[in-house]
Amino acid sequence: MQKNRPFRWIALFAACLFAVSSPLAQAQARKNFNVCWTIYAGWVPWGYIDTSGIIGKWGKKYGINIRVTQINDVGEALNQYTAGKFDACTMTNMDALIVPVAGGVDTTALIAGSYSDGGDGVVVKGKGKTLKDLKGMNVYLPELTVSHYLLARGLETVGLRERDIKVVNTSDADLVAAYATGNVRAVVAWNPQLMALKSRPDTMEIFSSRQIPGEIIDIMVANTRVLKDNPALGKALTGAWYETMALMKAGNVDALEAMAKSSGTNLAGYRAQLENTRLFHNPQDNLAFITSPDLVKTMRRVAQFSFEKGLLGEGAKNAEAIGMAFPGGVVLGDKKRILFRVDDTFVRMAIRGAL
């Protein structure tokens, strides 16, 4: 009986190798797709798109099957998308740049659905404070996220640099509890934590994304290769999104209530969050946003910030190391190494009613 043992080991070894390498099976034209989203005011419509059956309807129209999954941790969603477990996922423009794109995954911004318009903010204890008062203080925030970017942009406006303050890395889930302790005097947070912080006594917001509109963008991205092989995925997702946007614009209470519930608040709470999130309700506004030269300027800024923090990968010699393509043939950075694409094909189809 002992003779079998080595073979069993070899079989197990082979099985392990197979398990490790199998996710790499090549994607060609396919029928089944996986899409993920995480909790944020601008992304909860994806939850409704899934549960209301809108996605099923659009999938059927193009003969494909789209499975939508909610992931609790933003970082985990990014990693899973980058590792190839999902074909499309929600993320901010900065996250897309520093995780999948810096990781060599050619990524297309399919729907730039909204941007933060006050949904991220710098909050301090006290009265009559300004950004200048941050000098020499400990600022608590999740490092290397859009909060960090927001703070850097804010400090820039008053001539301060990051070395003038001390950044203490704090998990976003623990920011509210951290703020309750005596020696924490300044934090940077996003919604819904930001709302909870602003409602505390003796607290004021000294800078917010409202002062840098259009720079923190909430996007549904898709793997460029998968999208190229399967335009049906892009069509179905775009169609489902604008159908839902129309419902939201019309104030459909069913839809809004479902979204409020999935973001852990009530209708009034969700409406308050939406006030700080500029959603594009129709494809025309969206097209104007993604074809504006401001977007190129924003991405240059974000790339510069990410490069300074060492987030574009060790091979990156400067902020232009990664190529980014925009509608109308505009290219930023290395033309030979385009890994991030803002695509207007599907938005234009939505405008033409061709979906």
Added chain:
Amino acid sequence: MRFVNRHPGSGSRLLLMLLPFILFLAVYFFGSATRLAQNPDDKLLPSAAQMADAIDRVAFTEDRRSGEYILWSDTAASLVRLGAGLGIAACAGLALGVVTGVFPFLRAGISPFLAVVSMIPPLAILPILFIVFGLDELSKVALIVIGVTPVLARDLEQRAREIPRELLVKAQTLGANSWTLVLRVMLPQLCARLLVSLRLMLGSAWLFLISAEAISATAGLGYRIFLVRRYLAMDTILPYVAWITLLAWLMDFLLRQISRRCFPWSEGALT
């Protein structure tokens, strides 16, 4: 010969010891090579060369921003926290273990409470710990102390009660009072056991340390891992994990050597 009675020779023992490590590395590097062949920028399973680059960067190159050698400053920060936490927990655990193990009156008062407290998952009450201990070094040390002490104390109490009754009777016959009994009989026995318990608790202590550093910090091994996890820098994370494993193993080794040196008669010296 029956399988239970067959022992490997020194050569095959070495081979058997190395085999799982070799298999493990082979599976890893095969997976890594396959992924990198598909996408040279893949970050999930970095190659040995990429990890060597990352080690060079964190251990032997000055950080552009702070001018520090990141790996060493992280290690120093973490070891200070871990040392303080384990040191305090060991003293408190020993004291509680001795008094509950020796004095029935104190045992009646403290032991049931400890049994309940040791079941509270410290990570679940973090917000309270923040408010009591602040967000600085103290709360990180406190998390280790709160997590480790009750378990140590309960283990030592149990060990104290396992000491043969005859030994205590004999000491009293020879004229020992409560104090000398504690000092001359219980303490030496329990100190030996304390080292064994500490070795077993090392894993938990690291777990608490890394959790505390993940939540709020400016340096530390756990801080770095959770920070670079945001952009999937596995080329930095994996060497850090290997380094933590090595440090933990060295601490275990050190405690075993202390056991051997100070308590050669105890079971802790054997294992």
